[in-house]
Amino acid sequence: MLRMEAKFTIGQVTRHRVYDLRGVVFDVDLSFSEEEGWRAITMDKRLDREQPFYYLLAESGDSSYIAYVPEQNLMADASGVPVKHPGIGELFDVDDGGSYHYRGRIFQ
DSSP: OOOOOOSSOTTOEEEESSSSOEEEEEEEESSOOOOGGGTTSOOOTTSOSSSOEEEEEEEETTEEEEEEEEGGGEEEOOSOOOOOOTTHHHHEEEOTTSOEEEOOOOOO
């Protein structure tokens, strides 16, 4: 049995390896989810579906949204710059050091 582990944790700030996208992890699937809400995502046929996929409160330029990104496309963001997604306060408390602490609430 193959055992996968997620590289990034809930509350960790990540950035996309190629695109101008960064965000805070708020959930993880250990492989690609076929849930109804995510079927519209374009999947590159070369992309391994059997890897962790992360739900991010994401920002890119002036836009904020929820992104669903495979682990191979993410890296840790050590910039220390806060993520300005409007949903941060719904899910996280932010301490004085800029760390995100998950509260376990869902969007309403």
